[in-house]
C-alpha cells in the first residue's frame with residue numbers, strides 16, 4: 225500500500241455523539257427521494273467486495289451473512305459489491321451475466337429486506353472489466369508470451385528462437401531498448417488488455433456489445449427484486465477507462481470529453497430503456513482519476529452534468545483506484561489498482577499527508593454537485609471517503625456539499641453504527657482505525673474482515689470462520705449497553 229512521503233499519523237476523530245433528539249433534528253437521518261424510490265435516510269453503504277461468492281460467481285450463505293449484517297444497522301441504502309455483467313470466469317466475485325444467477329440474487333434481496341425490516345433500499349453495482357494477466361516469470365514471457373516481430377529482429381540478430389534466448393540473457397536496460405513500452409509493461413506488470421487496443425475485435429466492438437450487456441444485467445437485477453442498479457463507471461474498469469483522459473480511441477468513443485462520455489451515456493440509455501423509468505438507475509464514477517495525465521474534477525463535473533441531464537437517479541463519486549500507478553506485483557501475481565497513489569486517494573489510511581484521510585473527496589464532490597445544480601439538475605450526489613462521524617456527515621449535508629453520505633470501512637468495522645447513532649448510542653460504536661487491514665485482505669483475494677472483531681469469540685458455536693480458520697466472517701452482534709450485556713439484536 226502506497227503512503228504519502230514522510231507520512232503524518234492522523235488520530236481518529238473523537239466526537240461527542242448526538243442524542244436521539246439531536247439526531248432527529250439533523251439532516252443525515254432524513255429521507256430523500258432517489259428518482260422513483262425514497263430512502264428512509266441519507267446513510268449509504270457503498271459497494272465493498274468481500275470475496276465470498278463461489279468460483280462460479282453465485283451467491284453463497286456467506287454472501288447472505290455479509291449483507292444481512294449490514295442490513296441489521298438499517299442504513300438508507302446498501303450497494304451490493306461490483307457484480308460482473310458478462311458471463312465470464314472471474315473467481316469468487318458475484319456475477320449477473322446470465323439468468324441462472326437470478327435465484328441467488330433474489331435470496332440476497334429477501335435477506336436484506338427481512339434483516340432491515342424493509343427499511344433499507346438495495347442497489348447492485350454492475351461492472352465490466354478487461355483481462356489482466358499475472359506478472360510472468362521472464363522465462364515464460366520470452367519463451368511463450370512474447371510475439372517476435374520485425375522490431376525485435378531489427379535489434380537482435382538470429383532466428384526467432386535465438387532472439388528469445390538472447391532476450392532472456394539481457395540486462396533490463398538492453399531489454400528496454402528491444403521491447404516496445406507495452407511489451408515492457410507486460411513483462412514487468414503482467415499483460416493488461418486496454419480499451420484502446422482497437423486491433424482486438426472484442427475491444428473495437430465494446431460500444432456495440434456493452435449497452436446490451438449492461439441492460440440485460442439490469443433487467444436481471446430488477447427481476448431479482450433490487451431497487452435499482454449502480455453502473456460501475458469508477459476506478460480501473462472498462463467504463464472508467466472510457467471516461468478516462470487517457471482514452472485516445474479515435475472512433476468517436478474517446479479523445480474529447482464528449483467522446484469519452486459517449487459509451488457511458490449509451491450504456492445508461494440502453495439500461496433505462498430496458499428497465500423503464502420507475503426503477504433506480506445511477507452510477508459511480510471518479511471525481512478525479514488522481515494519476516498523471518488523468519481526468520480532473522472539471523472533467524468529472526462535465527460528466528456529472530451529462531449523466532444528470534440524461535436522467536440518472538443518483539451520482540456517486542469515488543476517486544482514484546487506477547492501474548496506471550499500481551505497484552509492480554510479485555511474479556505470479558496480478559497488478560492491483562489500489563496499491564499506488566491513486567489507490568491511496570480511493571481508500572486513504574491514517575498514514576497520510578497534511579490533508580489527512582478524513583473526507584478527502586468532499587471538496588471535489590461539492591464542486592461537482594455545484595455544477596450539477598448550476599445546470600438546473602436536482603440529481604442527488606453521494607459522497608464517500610474517510611467519513612466516520614455524525615458531525616462530518618452533518619457538516620457535509622448542511623454545507624450542501626453532497627445529498628447522501630456514504631461510509632464503507634466504518635460500516636465494516638461496525639455494521640450497527642447507523643443504528644447506534646440513530647438511537648443516541650454513538651458512544652458504543654466500534655470505530656474504524658483506517659489502517660486498511662480490510663483492503664490488505666482484498667488485495668490478496670482473501671475473505672474481507674475487520675481486525676477490530678475478526679478474532680473475537682471465534683470459538684462460539686454459531687460463529688462462521690474464514691477459509692483460514694482463524695477469523696470470523698461477520699461482526700459480533702451488538703450487545704446494547706455494554707460489551708457483556710445480554711440484550712442482543
Ligand SMILES: Cc1cc2nc3c(=O)[nH]c(=O)nc-3n(C[C@H](O)[C@H](O)[C@H](O)COP(=O)(O)O)c2cc1C
Pocket residue numbers: 270271272273274305306349456458508542570571572608609610611630631632633634662663666672
Ligand atoms: C474491501 C473493500 C472492497 C471494495 N470494493 C469496492 C467495490 O466493489 N466497488 C466500489 O466502487 N468500491 C469498492 N471499494 C471502495 C469503497 O466503496 C469506498 O469508496 C472506499 O473504501 C472509501 O470509503 P471509506 O473511507 O468510507 O472506506 C472497496 C473498499 C474496500 C475497503
